[in-house]
Amino acid sequence: MSSTDRRPLRLRLVSMAAAGALVVPSLAACSSNQGDQRAYCVNAQNQVVDDSYCDQGHNYGGGLFFLLLASGAFNRGAYIPSGAYYGSRINPADRTARVNAGLPATGRAAGTTIRSGGIGKGSGGGSSHHGTGS
Amino acid sequence: MRRHENGALRPGWEAQIAAEGLVFNNTLTGKGSVSYWREAQYYSLTTAEVDRLASVADTVFDRMLVAAGDHVIERRLYDRLGIPAYAVPAIERSWNEESPSVYGRFDFRYGNHPDLVADDPSLAVPKLLEFNADTPTSLLETAVIQWNWLLGNPAAAHRDQWNNVYDALVAAWSRNLSVLRNRTGRQVPVVHFTWSSLDDSGEDKFTVLCMADAAQQAGIEPVFLHTEDIRLAESDEWVSLDGTSVHPGRFLDHENRPVELVFKLYPWESLAADPFGRTALWNTLQPDGTVWVEPPYKMLWSNKGILAVLWEMFGTDAELSQYLLPTYFAGEEPAGWADFAEKPLLSREGANVRLVSGGATIASSGGPYGSEGMIRQQLATLPDFTGVDGPHHPVLGVWMVDGQAAGLGIRESDGLITDNLSSFVPHCIVDEGTP
Numbered sequence: 214m215s216s217t218d219r220r221p222l223r224l225r226l227v228s229m230a231a232a233g234a235l236v237v238p239s240l241a242a243c244s245s246n247q248g249d250q251r252a253y254c255v256n257a258q259n260q261v262v263d264d265s266y267c268d269q270g271h272n273y274g275g276g277l278f279f280l281l282l283a284s285g286a287f288n289r290g291a292y293i294p295s296g297a298y299y300g301s302r303i304n305p306a307d308r309t310a311r312v313n314a315g316l317p318a319t320g321r322a323a324g325t326t327i328r329s330g331g332i333g334k335g336s337g338g339g340s341s342h343h344g345t346g347s
Numbered sequence: 348m349r350r351h352e353n354g355a356l357r358p359g360w361e362a363q364i365a366a367e368g369l370v371f372n373n374t375l376t377g378k379g380s381v382s383y384w385r386e387a388q389y390y391s392l393t394t395a396e397v398d399r400l401a402s403v404a405d406t407v408f409d410r411m412l413v414a415a416g417d418h419v420i421e422r423r424l425y426d427r428l429g430i431p432a433y434a435v436p437a438i439e440r441s442w443n444e445e446s447p448s449v450y451g452r453f454d455f456r457y458g459n460h461p462d463l464v465a466d467d468p469s470l471a472v473p474k475l476l477e478f479n480a481d482t483p484t485s486l487l488e489t490a491v492i493q494w495n496w497l498l499g500n501p502a503a504a505h506r507d508q509w510n511n512v513y514d515a516l517v518a519a520w521s522r523n524l525s526v527l528r529n530r531t532g533r534q535v536p537v538v539h540f541t542w543s544s545l546d547d548s549g550e551d552k553f554t555v556l557c558m559a560d561a562a563q564q565a566g567i568e569p570v571f572l573h574t575e576d577i578r579l580a581e582s583d584e585w586v587s588l589d590g591t592s593v594h595p596g597r598f599l600d601h602e603n604r605p606v607e608l609v610f611k612l613y614p615w616e617s618l619a620a621d622p623f624g625r626t627a628l629w630n631t632l633q634p635d636g637t638v639w640v641e642p643p644y645k646m647l648w649s650n651k652g653i654l655a656v657l658w659e660m661f662g663t664d665a666e667l668s669q670y671l672l673p674t675y676f677a678g679e680e681p682a683g684w685a686d687f688a689e690k691p692l693l694s695r696e697g698a699n700v701r702l703v704s705g706g707a708t709i710a711s712s713g714g715p716y717g718s719e720g721m722i723r724q725q726l727a728t729l730p731d732f733t734g735v736d737g738p739h740h741p742v743l744g745v746w747m748v749d750g751q752a753a754g755l756g757i758r759e760s761d762g763l764i765t766d767n768l769s770s771f772v773p774h775c776i777v778d779e780g781t782p
Contacts, residue, residue, distance in 0.1 A: 221495045222513060224560040226569070227368035227487070227553060237552070237571040238601050315580050315603035324583040327599070331623030333543040333574035333613060347479040347614075347649070347695040 250282040250299055252316055254323035259293045259302075264323035273306035280305050280322055282314060348396055348459045349777075350732035350739060354387035354502040367495060368487050368557065371548040374768060384492065385770050388734065389502065390741065390757050391777035396459055397509045397755070403473045403670050404453050404745040404752040411667060412478065415656050416442060416647050427676060428652040429692050429719040433591045434619050437628040437643040444530075446642035447523035447608070449516065449558070452483035452756070453745045456672075458730025470730050472669050475657075476742065477690075480648035481641050482614050484550060485771060486512070487557040489746060489756030493773035506775035512746050512754035516561035519749035524567065527608070527638065535638075537568045539600060539609040544573035551612050558610060574613050576601050579623050586629065593625040598637045608638045615639075615646045616693050651692050651722045652676065677721035686726040691716035697764045702726060710763045728763055737761060741772065 229235035254267035256278055265271060266278040274280075279302035283293045303310045308318045316322040357363065364372060364384055373380045392400075419428065420442060425435055440446075454477050458470035490512040497508045524535060540559040542551035559569040581596035598606040611618070618624050630636040631643060647653060654674040661667040675681075677689065685706040691699045691714075698714025704726055729740035741759040745752055760769040 219498060221498055222491045224368065224491060224557060226560040226563065227491070227556045228366065230553065230556050231366050231368050231370060235556075237573075238576065313603060315578065315599045317580070317597070321582070325580050326583065327578055327580045328623075329578045330575050331579055332577050332618055332621050332627070334545040334617075347482055347484065 248284050250284055250327045251286075252280050252282050252314075252323050252325045252327075253287060253293060254278055254305075255281045255293060255302065259298070261287045261289050261291050261293065263289060264321070267305040267323045268321050269319075274304065276304075278305070279303060280311070280314070280316065282327070348390060348392050348457070350388065350390050350734060350741075350772075351502070352388050352734055354385075354389050354500055356386055357496075357499050360386050363495070363499075364492050367491055368553040369492050370553060371550040376768060381768070381770075383770055384488070385759075385772040386496070386500075387502075388772055389496075389500075390732075390772055390774040391506075392459075392509070392755075392774060393778050394776055395778075397776060400455065400457065400473055400743065400745055400755065401509070401752040403455070404747060406667070407453065407475055407670055408747055408750060408752075411657055411661055411670075412648060412653070415653055415660060416644065418660060419647050419653070419656060424652075424656065427720075428647065428650045430616075430646055430650070431619060432589045433593075433625055434615075434628055434643065434646060436589055437631045438646055439644075440632055441642035442644040442647075445526075446644070447527055447638060447640050448642055448645070449519045449523065449610075449640055449749065450483065450486070451478060451480040451641075451645075451648070451747045452485070453478055453747060455743045455745060456727055456729060457743050458732070458741070460730070460732070463730045463732075467730075469727065473743070474672050474727060475654070475670055476672070476724075477651060477654065478648050479744075481645040482612050482649075482695075483744075483746075484554050484612075485744060485756050485758065486554050486746075488771045489744070489754055490516070490557060493756070493771070496773045497775055500773075503773075503775045506777060508755075508773075508775050510754040512748060513561055515746075515748035515751070515753040516558065517564045520562040520565035520567055522749060523640075524565070524608075531634075533607060533635075535608050537570045537604070537607075538562060539570045539572050539577075539606050541572045541574045541577065541609055542612040544575045555610065555612050558612075562610070570600060570604075572600055574611060577606060577609075577623070578603070579626060581626060588625060588629045591625060593629045596623075596626040596630060597635075598623075598627070598630065605635075606637050607635075608640065610640045614649070614693075614695070615641075615643055616650075619646075651690050651694065652720070654724060655679075655722050672727050673725040675723050677723050680723045684723065687723040688726055689721050689723050692720045692722065697769075700764050702728075702763055712764050729760075732759075742769075 253261050254264050267274050283298035312318050315327050372383050455473040457473045464471045497503045540555050542555045578599040579596045581594045585592045655676050658674045689701040694716040699716040700712050702710040731738045739759045741757050744756040746754045757772045758769040
């Protein structure tokens with residue numbers, strides 16, 4: 214009744230994990246979550262400008278405006294201080310850099326917020342207290 | 348079907364099953380540490396009984412559940428199942444597209460032992476208790492632990508087992524990915540495998556790893572992630588989604604790779620209610636949206652309301668009704684109905700179940716469910732394969748892999764409700780007249 218050869222089933226991934234040799238990234242469990250990040254459109258001084266300056270309609274910043282991922286809320290005209298942003302400024306025309314930062318490759322990117330912690334029992338929405346299976 | 352107590356204890360069996368992934372074997376209870384795995388006890392079934400279970404499972408799936416899904420969608424019975432309106436487009440899209448789906452587990456009441464059947468002939472026929480269609484567990488125990496038990500325990504020497512689960516999973520991943528790639532043109536270079544970070548027992552993690560191992564055998568590159576670490580890149584715009592508004596968004600992993608296809612051991616009804624839930628459902632409708640395994644339509648089948656729908660559709664069918672228990676949405680049962688099992692629509696692991704006999708509650712369990720609505724299923728107490736240590740009530744879990752019956756896992760409880768303190772008992776095939 215089984216198509217498996219009569220050999221013990223040794224699952225490599227399972228065995229490695231059971232032996233402690235498979236480390237699964239666990240940002241949620243160790244609370245090293247970076248928190249929400251918002252993509253701002255800024256000038257060369259990291260001053261927030263209108264999101265549209267980084268759009269296609271403005272030639273993706275034209276070399277004058279950049280995308281910058283930062284935590285916290287900043288109004289137009291505010292300067293984003295060091296320590297509040299992640300990585301370096303991104304040329305809005307650079308598709309690869311946008312994708313690597315988690316932003317859409319094309320189209321509007323300023324105004325995008327990147328968040329985690331919104332799915333799972335630790336998110337506040339799940340209701341099972343002893344396993345999620347059935 | 349019989350229960351045996353003459354199994355041997357394999358030398359070092361506890362260490363062996365832990366090395367094979369059953370790291371969550373010991374459960375602390377008021378009586379101390381209890382082994383979830385039964386090493387020296389097992390059930391046996393005949394080839395004919397296994398064939399019957401497989402045939403009934405395939406029949407329930409092919410001839411009843413598919414029709415029931417169509418029925419719910421055509422009549423828009425979502426309110427009856429407690430499904431929010433904003434989940435409906437994703438459910439219908441995934442149903443119509445036959446989005447990738449790998450597995451599910453039927454729980455059957457069955458006890459084809461001559462002594463038991465003499466008292467209750469209905470035990471000779473498998474009857475559907477529920478369909479764990481979205482997040483079934485005991486996968487590792489079924490596919491791996493009991494298979495290795497069969498090969499290593501002298502009590503089962505030279506026996507066979509109904510267990511094609513792992514091989515069927517490998518084939519299921521291969522087929523589903525191939526179909527998805529052909530249909531959408533998406534290459535899906537990696538598949539993400541996820542579970543909640545709050546799983547402190549290891550059960551969810553090792554269930555997912557078992558699944559990922561099968562996928563890897565199918566040529567898939569797995570990436571592991573906690574559900575809480577799934578990132579949402581969300582626009583500040585608003586779009587409409589069936590009466591509500593959501594922010595459009597895309598899902599990324601911890602390295603900002605797009606999450607194109609994700610296996611989740613996390614219930615859809617919980618996900619839908621989570622902070623990212625509405626966007627997740629909206630996102631499934633987009634051409635480049637994340638494909639979730641199991642798909643959103645599993646909200647129809649994993650919901651216990653589907654049992655009432657099945658009875659409404661097939662309760663008068665002479666052939667098919669024999670595999671069902673009369674079931675109604677609470678309050679719609681026949682007048683004077685006094686013997687039933689009351690189950691919340693979304694209950695898991697036996698939580699908030701109440702057994703009523705002669706109008707009196709004979710067993711009940713606590714838990715967080717029930718406000719979403721209930722069904723009442725005719726009381727059909729589980730068979731009792733009494734052993735030297737007392738009663739044993741088995742539930743037969745038939746694994747459906749890619750829509751076909753693929754194997755059997757049996758859990759038994761001392762009490763009448765199979766809950767998260769039940770034990771997993773291996774099985775083998777013993778035909779009449781064989782030594």
